[in-house]
Amino acid sequence: MRAVIFTKDNCSYCSKAKMLMVAKNIDYEEYMLDVYGRDDRALAHFQHWATLEELLEKAPGVKTVPQIWLDEKYVGGYTELKDLID
Numbered sequence: 192m193r194a195v196i197f198t199k200d201n202c203s204y205c206s207k208a209k210m211l212m213v214a215k216n217i218d219y220e221e222y223m224l225d226v227y228g229r230d231d232r233a234l235a236h237f238q239h240w241a242t243l244e245e246l247l248e249k250a251p252g253v254k255t256v257p258q259i260w261l262d263e264k265y266v267g268g269y270t271e272l273k274d275l276i277d
Contacts, residue, residue, distance in 0.1 A: 194219035197246050197258040204269040205257040211269075215276050217261070222246075224256065 194217050198205035212219050222241040250258050250265060259266040266272050 192217050193262055195222065195260045195263075196220070197222045197224060197241060197249075197256055199224045199256050202256055204255075208257045208259060208269040208272055211273060211277065217276070 194212055196205070196208060196212075196219050198209075198221055200223065209219065209221070220239065222239045222245075224241055224243060224246065246253065246256075246258060249260075255268060257268055257272075259268065259272050261272075261275070266275060
């Protein structure tokens with residue numbers, strides 16, 4: 192199983208979702224929302240960046256993160272992920 196997760200910095204539900212995926216041995220690709228600008232040195236370790244517009248293109252109308260896809264199927268946020276795999 193492979194996941195894609197859109198996150199932002201200092202998001203407790205994003206952290207919970209990533210920890211749950213690690214615990215369930217689900218590989219994930221993380222996209223950090225570019226809310227601070229890509230020049231922020233504290234966030235420079237993220238490989239993948241995404242704009243809010245890119246997230247909304249994939250999941251129109253969402254207002255929160257994390258937003259998660261499993262094997263290219265949209266799941267939703269942390270609660271939906273937990274209900275699905277826990």
